[in-house]
Amino acid sequence: MKQASGNRTVPGLDNPLTEGPLQAGLEETHPGPVHGGLNVRELELLGLCPEEVLDFSASINPLGAAPEVMEALRSLPVCAYPDRSCLELRRALAAHLDIRPGSILVGNGSTELIHLIARAFLTPGDTAAVFSPTFGEYAAACRLSGVSPVSIRSQGKAQFQWDLTQALNLISGLKPSLVFVCNPNNPTGTYLSGEEVRQIAESLGGRGLLVLDEAYRSFVDKPWESQGLLRMGSVVLLRSMTKDYGLAGLRLGYMLASEEVLARVGRFQYSWSVNAAAQAAGMAALDHPRHLERGRRMASAGKAFLRSALDRMGLECVPSASNFLLIRVGEASRLRLELLKRCKLCVRDCASFGLPEHIRVCVRNLEDCRRLVRALKVVAATPENHE
Ligand SMILES: Cc1ncc(COP(=O)(O)O)c(C=O)c1O
Structure with a gap:
C-alpha cells in the first residue's frame, strides 16, 4: 500500500477511510x-x-462492451484526428432512431452535453430548476454558468414520486430557462409517464427548455416513445451510449433536439471532443443491437x-x-x-x-x-x- 507523502492535511476534504482530512499527496484533483x-x-x-x-x-x-466493439477498437488507426462532426456515427444513429442526422449532436459522454447546454442557455441572473434528488452534474453545470438551480425535490415517504401539481405550479411561476428531468431518475429509479413529461414541458409556456436525460431509458422494460416530444421544439433528449453499450471508459453520448437548439449548443463544443475510439465503438455497437x-x-x-x-x-x-x-x-x-x-x-x-x-x-x-x-x-x- 502506498504511503501518503508527509503528514500535512488538506482542509475541507474528507478522507473516505478515516472521515478525517486527507493527507497531502492524496488530494482530490477533480473536486x-x-x-x-x-x-x-x-x-x-x-x-x-x-x-x-x-x-x-x-x-x-x-x-460490458460487446466483443464486436473490442474487435473494432483493435483495428483503429489512432494517428488520425477523429471526425469533428461525428458524421458516420450520426448517420448510423439516425438510421437506428429513424431521425435526421441534423437532429443529433454527439458528445464526449452525455455529461459533456449537459455542460454545453448549461453554457449555451444560462447566464447569471437566469433561473434553472432540477427535479431532485438526482444526478449531480445538472446542478454543477448550472453553477458553472453562474446559476444556482432551484431543486424540486421528491420525498422518500412518497416513494420518491414528485408532487406534479406542485412542480408544475412552481415551474410556471419561476419561468426557468432550463429544467432538468432525469427519466428514469438516478438514484431513485422512478419513471415519469409520457403525459407527465409533456405537462412539465408545457408548464414552461414556450419560454425555456426541458432537458430530459434518458441515460437509463434502454434498461426500462417498456419505455414510452419520447422522440415525439421533439416536435414541441422546447425539449432536448439526452442519451448515454456509455451506459447502453458498456463504454464508460471511452465516453459517448448524444442529444436529440431541434436544429436551432443544436446549433446554439454546438458552438460551445471544442474540436475533436469525441475521440476516434469512441466513434468507432459507437458504430460497432449500433451494428450489434442484440x-x-x-x-x-x-x-x-x-x-x-x-x-x-x-x-x-x-x-x-x-x-x-x-x-x-x-x-x-x-x-x-x-x-x-x-x-x-x-x-x-x-x-x-x-x-x-x-x-x-x-x-x-x-x-x-x-x-x-x-x-x-x-x-x-x-x-x-x-x-x-x-x-
Ligand atoms: C442520469 C445520468 N446522466 C448522465 C450520466 C453520464 O453519462 P455519460 O457517461 O454518458 O456521460 C450519468 C452517469 O452516471 C447519469 O447517471
Missing part, C-alpha cells in the same frame, strides 16, 4: 460532483486493486432477484424502472466501507444526493447479485447499520 465508479486513491489506501473489486456503484450494461437487448434482459432478471432477496431481508427498496436499486440501509457510508473492505464490493453511498441512509446498487449478472446479497447479509447484520 466536482460525487459519482459512482471505483476510486483508485481510496482502493490504494485500503490495499485493494481495482481488478479484485466488484463494482456495483456505476450503472451500466451488465454485459447486445443491448441481452443486457436489458439480464438487468431485468437480476433486479427481480435482488428485489425479492432484499425484501426477505427486510431491506426497503424503492420500485425502480432502471438497472439500479435504491436501498435504505441505515448508515450508508459505513455500510459501503464495510462492503468494500470485507467483501471487495463497491456500492454507491447516496449521502451526496442528500440520502445518507441509502445506497444505490447497479444490477449486474445473477451470480454477482447473489454475491451482493450474501455480503449484505453479513455486513448489514452489524448492529450499527440499523436504526
Whole structure:
C-alpha cells in the first residue's frame, strides 16, 4: 500500500477511510460532483486493486462492451484526428432512431452535453430548476454558468414520486430557462409517464427548455416513445451510449433536439471532443443491437432477484424502472466501507444526493447479485447499520 507523502492535511476534504482530512499527496484533483465508479486513491489506501473489486456503484450494461466493439477498437488507426462532426456515427444513429442526422449532436459522454447546454442557455441572473434528488452534474453545470438551480425535490415517504401539481405550479411561476428531468431518475429509479413529461414541458409556456436525460431509458422494460416530444421544439433528449453499450471508459453520448437548439449548443463544443475510439465503438455497437437487448434482459432478471432477496431481508427498496436499486440501509457510508473492505464490493453511498441512509446498487449478472446479497447479509447484520 502506498504511503501518503508527509503528514500535512488538506482542509475541507474528507478522507473516505478515516472521515478525517486527507493527507497531502492524496488530494482530490477533480473536486466536482460525487459519482459512482471505483476510486483508485481510496482502493490504494485500503490495499485493494481495482481488478479484485466488484463494482456495483456505476450503472451500466451488465454485459460490458460487446466483443464486436473490442474487435473494432483493435483495428483503429489512432494517428488520425477523429471526425469533428461525428458524421458516420450520426448517420448510423439516425438510421437506428429513424431521425435526421441534423437532429443529433454527439458528445464526449452525455455529461459533456449537459455542460454545453448549461453554457449555451444560462447566464447569471437566469433561473434553472432540477427535479431532485438526482444526478449531480445538472446542478454543477448550472453553477458553472453562474446559476444556482432551484431543486424540486421528491420525498422518500412518497416513494420518491414528485408532487406534479406542485412542480408544475412552481415551474410556471419561476419561468426557468432550463429544467432538468432525469427519466428514469438516478438514484431513485422512478419513471415519469409520457403525459407527465409533456405537462412539465408545457408548464414552461414556450419560454425555456426541458432537458430530459434518458441515460437509463434502454434498461426500462417498456419505455414510452419520447422522440415525439421533439416536435414541441422546447425539449432536448439526452442519451448515454456509455451506459447502453458498456463504454464508460471511452465516453459517448448524444442529444436529440431541434436544429436551432443544436446549433446554439454546438458552438460551445471544442474540436475533436469525441475521440476516434469512441466513434468507432459507437458504430460497432449500433451494428450489434442484440447486445443491448441481452443486457436489458439480464438487468431485468437480476433486479427481480435482488428485489425479492432484499425484501426477505427486510431491506426497503424503492420500485425502480432502471438497472439500479435504491436501498435504505441505515448508515450508508459505513455500510459501503464495510462492503468494500470485507467483501471487495463497491456500492454507491447516496449521502451526496442528500440520502445518507441509502445506497444505490447497479444490477449486474445473477451470480454477482447473489454475491451482493450474501455480503449484505453479513455486513448489514452489524448492529450499527440499523436504526
Ligand atoms: C442520469 C445520468 N446522466 C448522465 C450520466 C453520464 O453519462 P455519460 O457517461 O454518458 O456521460 C450519468 C452517469 O452516471 C447519469 O447517471
